[in-house]
Amino acid sequence: MELNSLTLDETKEFVLSLGQKSYRGEQLFSSLNRHKILDIQKIHQLPKEFRDTLETQSRINKIKILNRFDSKVDDTKKFLYLLEDNNIIESVYMKYDHGNSICISTQVGCRMGCSFCASTKEGRIRNLTAAEMLNQIYIMENDLNLTIDNIVLMGSGEPLDNYENTLKFLNIIHDPKGHNTSYRNITLSTCGIIPRIYDLGREGVPITLSISLHSPFDQYRSQIMPISKKYKINELMEACKFYTRTNNRRLTFEYTLIEGINDREEDINELVKILKGINAHINLIPLNPIKEYNMNRPSKNNVEIFYKKLKKIGIPVTIRKEKGADISASCGQLRRDYLDKTQPN
Known part of the structure; x- marks a missing residue:
């Protein structure tokens, strides 16, 4: 039993099964998730006998900081974490006017196959547990105080x-x-697994949903994102409308600008069509090239032109400010750089 992957209700059920009172479950849950204690014997709120029982009946998942990289150009910090099975994941700390932010990993690798993304090049190795996601936050908080x-x-x-x-x-x-x-302080980015968007909408969890769009045309989006071969853009937009209706939340569409692929006038016109009736915001991201994807980012001037045209039409839009450029802060880059340097040829 992985204690720090249990919800509060599951924790209570577990301690009851061990012959303890329900309030011991609350103490255990808060020790793990409020006080960020990752050693059963250091949870001194619990009786010693119960701690000993927990050590025989359960475990706490632990990850370690393998390395930390601090940007010299801004306050961004990137963490490489070593998991218990020696897999490696990464998280990024970013400081904004609206608070301290973290971008966490949810899998070791990825199987979505998006052409410009470094994290998907070795495929998905395995899913992370809830505890491994939580640990990225708690350990970062402890390390940075x-x-x-x-x-x-x-x-x-x-x-x-x-x-x-x-x-x-x-x-x-x-x-x-x-x-x-707060759920309103949580953003989930997805390439668009449509059945799960509907499932998430029905959960009534009002987080911000961020859709990786990258092209308004199926023909081009499928070249960038293989998932578009299975789920078409019109189907994706219907799922997005459902999510906004059920959660009353504005959607964000991530749009990586690639020179000559999705930065044209016809792309702007099609974006207006597909986003009609959706409470949406577009986040423009100039392409961050990787060696496996031989395409270029548009010039800064062309990015500004694209931005201004969308804004003039009335579509809420921003250009993502690049963070941690000197420490490979984009998704998957640092992990791949580390593996490339440490693995034998």
């Missing part, structure tokens, strides 16, 4: 491809007896 205000599930992995563990993570991190993070 601060509180994370905003959480983005946009690191390595596709959160909706690890749906059950992601839901447990959301439940635990939001719980008032634990970290007590």
Whole structure:
């Protein structure tokens, strides 16, 4: 039994099964998720005899900081974490005016195959447990001596491809007896697994949903994102409308600008069509090239032109400010750089 992957209700049920009172479950849950104690014997609220029982009947998942990289150009910090099975994941700390933010991983690797993304090049190795997602936050907070205000599930992995563990993570991190993070301070980025978008909408968890769009045309989007061969854009937009209706939340569409592929006038015109009737915001991201994807980012001037045309039409739009450029802060880059340097040829 992995204690720090249990929701509050599951923790209570577990301690009851061990012959303890329900309030011991609350103490255990808060020790793990509010006080961030990762050693059963250091949870001194619990009687010694009960701690000994917990050590024989359960375990706490632990991850370690393998390395930390601090940007010299801004306050961004990137963490490489070593998991118990020696897999490696990464998280990024970013400081904004609206608070301290973290971008966490939800899988080791990814199987979505998006052409410009470094995290998907070796495929999905495995899903992360809820505890491994939570640990990225708690260990970062302890290391930097601060509180994370905003959480983005946009690191390595596709959160909706690890749906059950992601839901447990959301439940635990939001719980008032634990970290007590507002759902409105959590963003989940997905390439668009349509059945899971509907499932998430029905859960009534009002997080911000961020859709990786990258092209308004199926023909081009499928070249960038293989998932578009299975789920067409018109189907994706219907799922998005359902999510906004059920959760009353504005959607974000991530749009990586690639020179000559999706930065044309016809792309702007089609974006207007497909986003009609959706409470949406577009986040423009100039392409961050990787060696496996031989395409170029548009010039800064062309990015500005694209931005201004969308804004003039009335579509809410921003250009993502690049963070941690000197420490490979984009998704999956640092992990791959580390593996490339440490693995034998």
